[in-house]
Amino acid sequence: MKKKTTSQDYLKKLPDIQRRAAERLLAEAEPFKPVPSVLKQWFFWMAMAVLVAGISITVLQPQDGFLNRLQELPSGAFLILLFIGSALAAWNGIASSMPGEEPGTASKIWMAVILAAVTAIPIFFFTPDHLKDVLDHDMATGWFCFRTVVLVAIPSWVMLAWMVSRNASFHPGWTGAWLGVSAFLLGTGTIQTHCTHWETTHILVNHLLPMVLLIVLPIWAGSFWLSRWKK
């Protein structure tokens, strides 16, 4: 009767160094569950993002005349680009944590174009206002818009990073940054549905500056949390 081939038989032909290393891995190997594909993870996050934005908008209440505002091209384009940017950054973040699926040059260029556009639209198309007035208003309202963007972005980032931490990112700082951009753009998009101040400086200071100032946090946290799979 033919003898059944065992794991040891397969490894016999290897040189000592390679055989010992392979034996160690086999001894440590346990059953595991493969992570879902980038697409499935992204769809899952999209559902979560809709939920987060939906709850936040319900709590905050959409601004009066919101639909009319959306019919104006710069306002509509600005809002749509915020959500598209958030979705694309989430895709790049998830893909960057899956070996062999890292975002390509085209995806990075699109992201840069979107970020440039969401900065340029308020500057060139929205009503100009003065920094002093914006700061006075912020002092009176306790930086409501700024706080709201951060309050939506932080739990969103935590949920996204928790999902992605099961993957295997070789550049956890970058992955953290992509996820951070996604979470902050989601926060900006959410506040934009509520806030009636469609003015240049207000939007730059209260809706976009949180991402610029606080992006170091997801990079820093990501570099630890998202490299835990190696431990």
Add this chain to the structure above:
Amino acid sequence: MGKQNLDFNDEQWRTWARLMEQIQEGDMEAYALLLSEISPLIFNYVRKRVFNPQQVEDVYQDVLLTFHKARHTYQIDRPFSPWLFTVVRNAIWAAIHKRHKVTQKELQLEDLPETAAKTLEDGGLEDDLQEALNSLPEANRRAVEMLKLQGMDVETAAKQLGISKIALKVRAHRGYEQLRKKLMREN
């Protein structure tokens, strides 16, 4: 990466992809078979990219361990070679970077025995040094003694302790740090 693809035909890569699928279903023999087939490929890939021959073995082990830890991210409907070489390439870079950092720290600490020797000539520190050495955790003390007092090379000492060279270096490094702190406090 294209070069590596030429070394094996498509059928070979598809076979390995199928083995990955079986591994994800918990088949340990498929894992042994895959390791027996890709180990030489990975070892050669590492050897071509690591210029210091003394580091090849350690880097190879790190790379294989990374492959093991990342195997849950392989998607069975995707080609195997881009996934494998992304893991291997990044793991090599990370392993070299880690060793570079350890070496830099060791170089910074190389003046430690000289400092101790100079003070010994003046007398008075031998007891302090011995006391500080005795107070180290057993594993770190053994590493320092073997490498610095007995003058053993890393490979022999690691073999004698039954640990990897990198683990020994880490223990010794921790030992130097603890020793330095203790001696600085006492002086």
